[in-house]
Each structure stands twice: as C-alpha cells, then as structure tokens.
Amino acid sequence: MIPMSLAEIAAAVDGRISETADPEAIVTGGIEYDSRKVGPGGLFLALPGEQVDGHDFAAKAAAQGAVATIASREIDSAAIYVDDALRAVAALARTVARRSAATVIGVTGSNGKTSTKDLVGQLCASLGPTVATEGNFNNELGHPYTVCRVGPATRYLVLELAARGLGHITELCEIAPPDIGVVLNVGISHLDGFGSIETTAQAKSELPRFLAPEGTAILNADDPRVARMAESTRAQVITFGIRSGADIAAADVEPGDGRHRFTLRTPDGEASVELRLWGGHHVYNALAAAAVAWRLGASPDHIAERLSEAGRQSERRMDVFTLPDGTTVIDDSYNANPASMGAAIRTLGQLPTAGRRIAVLGLMGDLEEQSTECHRRVGEQASEAGIDELIAVGDGTQPIISGADGVAATTHVPDQTAAIELLRKRLRPGDTVLVKGSRHRTWDVADHLRAKEDNDQ
Structure with missing residues (x-):
C-alpha cells in the first residue's frame, strides 16, 4: 500500500x-x-x-x-x-487510487474476464511493476483490497470488473477510475440480476461510458453489442477482432492441438503468436490483452513473445492435465454460462485424443426462464462437436440430454457422487474428459480426477 x-x-x-x-x-x-x-x-x-x-x-x-x-x-x-x-476499505482504496500514478486498466464482459485479466496482468508485468486482481476476487471486498495493494512503484493496476446488476460497474469505477477499459463480449449470464441480454449490455457499457476523454476504450469489434459502445464513450476507441477490420486483429488462425496459433496484426506491424492456453476462445482474450499492451507502447514482437509465454494463472479454468494412464482431463469447472460452455465443448471436440471424448456437465446457474433452452442447446453443441459420451450432473440438466441426439452415449445422474462412480466404470486410458458447470456443481468430479493424478504417480 x-x-x-x-x-x-x-x-x-x-x-x-x-x-x-x-x-x-x-x-x-x-x-x-x-x-x-x-x-x-x-x-x-x-x-x-x-x-x-x-x-x-x-x-x-x-x-x-x-x-x-x-x-x-x-x-x-x-x-x-x-x-x-x-465501506471503510472502499473509501481507503479511493484514497490510494487518487495518490497513485499507476495506469488503471479495467476488464469486463460476460465471458473471459478472469483469463483476459490474467493475460493483461502478465503483459503489463513485462512493462513495469503491476498489481492485478487475484483469481476472480472482484467483489465488494476483493476490488478495493486489490486497489489497496498498489505501492509507490506500481505502474499498472489491472482490475476485473464484474456486475450482477445495473450500476455495479460504475460503483467499481468510482473507486479506481480506469484509464483503459476493456469490454470483451455480451452474453447470456446472471439473468437473475440483469433480466435480459439487453440489460447485460447496458451494464457492461458502464465501463466505456465512465472513461474520460483522454482514456481508451478497447472494444470487441466482432460482438455487435460491444462494437456499438463506441458511440457512447468519450474516450479513444481501439477495436480487436478476427472477423472484422479491427485495429488489433488475428489472421491465419490455426487450432493446432487446441492451443491456437495466429498472426497478430497491429498498426505497427505483425508478429506470430503460439498460445499456451487451451481453447479457441483465448484468441479473443489474447487480442484484448494485446490491444492494452499496444496502447501502452509495446511493440508487436514484444506482445507476441509475451502472449506466447503467458500461462494459466487462475484455478479450474481450462486446466488441461494428463493422468498417468494417458487420460486427458480438461478442468474448466470454475463456472459456466452458455458461451463458456460452448467454448469448452468445442475445445474438447478439437483436442487430439487416442480414446473417446467425454463431457461431464453440470447446471449453468442464473438463467431463469431461459434455462431449459440454454441447456438443450448445450446438448446440441456436444453433438455438433463430435462428443462420444455425455454425462449430465444434477437437477436441471436433463435438457442437455434431450438436446444431445447425436451423442452415442448419454446419461443423467442425480449428483456428483454418481458421476464419479460412473467415470470409475467407464473411463478408459487414452480418453479425454471435460468437466464443467456453474460454481461447485462439478468441483468434486474434477477433484476426484486430480486426486487420481496425484495417487497414481
């Protein structure tokens, strides 16, 4: 401090x-x-x-x-x-932020906030002393706590900005006003707080609307709701994307073994990136982080080198590990919503495997009246991705099974204990298994597989 x-x-x-x-x-x-x-x-x-x-x-x-x-x-x-x-720690954080000369970077979006914040933090750390939100500690305690970690030498403060309703992001911005604001996407999540995707977009737009004229809004040009936020900010706008003519873009994207490669294009030139992170959705996260680093003066070569070195820093997010018998586990169990669930399933479908592709999927929370349709769509995505076996865990996940007509083997189990018992019987060496669901709903399954990794050493 x-x-x-x-x-x-x-x-x-x-x-x-x-x-x-x-x-x-x-x-x-x-x-x-x-x-x-x-x-x-x-x-x-x-x-x-x-x-x-x-x-x-x-x-x-x-x-x-x-x-x-x-x-x-x-x-x-x-x-x-x-x-x-x-309230006291929030007030103290305001004072710390006012006294600090650090550049404040805020990251928000329906999906990928934590992973992108981690990438931004690693890139910023290559440019100077950096403080960043730990994990997704972004609540009413975690946000001011992170701000209070800023010291006299801190050059960059990277903050994950989450919200469950209108006004929340503005409140966080008032504690430590961002100089750079990143909006990743707008999707279906936390409908218990937002009510609709339109309200979600309004909440996420609080970040670019808060920025001062001398600030910078970094917006996803491939997400129409995010792209429109350029109309409501006073700040300079930098766009990132794949499909559009964005300022910071990815070209020649190749899936590799699930860790994607692409050519990073910036106004200052191009450079090749080979991500260590698993999943195609990380290309967008990497582009957002690249836009921040480019705005801070980093060269394309420097950005590409650091992105290619960057690793996963938060638990239960696309953590891929291999058991001694050759079984591959994708632990993405920290949380889930329709977009992140789809991204994880596509990753499972793309990973090379000697055996079967198995998805163990828990409930996606906070979807309100859209829950049935969203879970049915997950089953359809599993079919489209070529998943061999699907295990739906817990009450509310039955629609996943009804949507998975193209999956050879589907099973609904009442709880995680039953899912673990089923895996014990069915999992074979060489299989690849994805574990994902909203908070805690598949953690026991992931922990069982991780314990198997440790016990079999």
Whole structure:
C-alpha cells in the first residue's frame, strides 16, 4: 500500500483513532483481512462474520506487526474505529487510487474476464511493476483490497470488473477510475440480476461510458453489442477482432492441438503468436490483452513473445492435465454460462485424443426462464462437436440430454457422487474428459480426477 499515517487513513475512512494508537504511525505494508497474512507495518481489516469474527484476531495481527486494525467494535489493540468495515476499505482504496500514478486498466464482459485479466496482468508485468486482481476476487471486498495493494512503484493496476446488476460497474469505477477499459463480449449470464441480454449490455457499457476523454476504450469489434459502445464513450476507441477490420486483429488462425496459433496484426506491424492456453476462445482474450499492451507502447514482437509465454494463472479454468494412464482431463469447472460452455465443448471436440471424448456437465446457474433452452442447446453443441459420451450432473440438466441426439452415449445422474462412480466404470486410458458447470456443481468430479493424478504417480 502507498504509505500513510494512521491519521491520514482515519480521515480517508471517516474513522476514529483509538487512544492506544499513534496517529503519526505509518502503515508501510499492505492491508489484510486474514490475520495470518499480516506482517510488520501492515493494516488489519477486522470483518465480522457468521462463524469467524475478525475482531477476535486483532491482538494476533498486532503481535505480528500490524500498525493498527480497522474495527467496528472495541478491541484492546491499536485501532481505527468505523461503522462499516467494507465501506471503510472502499473509501481507503479511493484514497490510494487518487495518490497513485499507476495506469488503471479495467476488464469486463460476460465471458473471459478472469483469463483476459490474467493475460493483461502478465503483459503489463513485462512493462513495469503491476498489481492485478487475484483469481476472480472482484467483489465488494476483493476490488478495493486489490486497489489497496498498489505501492509507490506500481505502474499498472489491472482490475476485473464484474456486475450482477445495473450500476455495479460504475460503483467499481468510482473507486479506481480506469484509464483503459476493456469490454470483451455480451452474453447470456446472471439473468437473475440483469433480466435480459439487453440489460447485460447496458451494464457492461458502464465501463466505456465512465472513461474520460483522454482514456481508451478497447472494444470487441466482432460482438455487435460491444462494437456499438463506441458511440457512447468519450474516450479513444481501439477495436480487436478476427472477423472484422479491427485495429488489433488475428489472421491465419490455426487450432493446432487446441492451443491456437495466429498472426497478430497491429498498426505497427505483425508478429506470430503460439498460445499456451487451451481453447479457441483465448484468441479473443489474447487480442484484448494485446490491444492494452499496444496502447501502452509495446511493440508487436514484444506482445507476441509475451502472449506466447503467458500461462494459466487462475484455478479450474481450462486446466488441461494428463493422468498417468494417458487420460486427458480438461478442468474448466470454475463456472459456466452458455458461451463458456460452448467454448469448452468445442475445445474438447478439437483436442487430439487416442480414446473417446467425454463431457461431464453440470447446471449453468442464473438463467431463469431461459434455462431449459440454454441447456438443450448445450446438448446440441456436444453433438455438433463430435462428443462420444455425455454425462449430465444434477437437477436441471436433463435438457442437455434431450438436446444431445447425436451423442452415442448419454446419461443423467442425480449428483456428483454418481458421476464419479460412473467415470470409475467407464473411463478408459487414452480418453479425454471435460468437466464443467456453474460454481461447485462439478468441483468434486474434477477433484476426484486430480486426486487420481496425484495417487497414481
């Protein structure tokens, strides 16, 4: 964190300094809500919880070197007292962002936010000290927590901007106003919060609309809803795409073994990219990241080299590994919506395999009245991709089976335990298996396969 005295922090969060704290003491470390991570010069954020109350660990944090604790009830160690700890960390993040000279890059979209943010973070790190959202820690705690990690030397701050309703992205932008805003796509997701794809587009457009005239909006030219956002932003617009005449484009795209190759085209020249990431959807993610790096002054050769070196940084996202018996596992189980499910199924269909292609698919959540049709379409996509066997897991996934007429073997199972038992019986050496579903709905299946990898070594 940018060094600040307790008096400055108290003013930023509208808090009261305890009598046991020194207002002139300087916080030089980071802010942490996990007392185990607090170090000398740090600031501890005590969050009340249903099972664990952070206030109970304030003394431990102090013993580990915390200068003070942001607290909402009385504690024995040095404290800054506030009414609401989450509001306090957001207010502190605003102050950190104002004091920082870092270029702020915001990434949003219905699909691919985390993977693209990871690519942008790796490219930016090749240009200077970078702070980026960890995993998809992008909620009301994770966003300001990430901003507060910015230090005096930070040149780039890469933030994943998620929303479940209108106004959410604007609220995040107000904490750390982006200089560069990336919109990847608009798809069917979180309909419980948005209600329709049109409302989703309106929510995602909050990012380019927020940008100042001197800012830059990076927009997917191949997504009509995103491309139209150029009309509503005051910022400079840079486009990326494959099918259109975009500023940053991919030509001669080849699937390879599932890790795609393409020629990166920029206004400054061309360079060859060979991705280490699995799946064709990463071509768009890579183009978005390339557009950011090009905007920051990187050459096409530098961008292509770094994209070709970039790896997966977040768990359960297109994590491809091979078991000792030659079975290949695609763990894309972190989350799912119609677009990401389709992308994962296409990847399974493209991967070379000595055996069968098997898809273990869980429910896609938050689809409301469109759930049946969206799940039926998943079955159709499995048929189109040449999947050999499909296992649909849990209630609500029956339409996947009804749509999968072209799949030779289809089975609906009630839960993950049943899916694991079925895999034990049917999985053969050389098969390739995809595991995907909305949060937690296929995690046990993926973990079972990963444990098999570890146990069979």
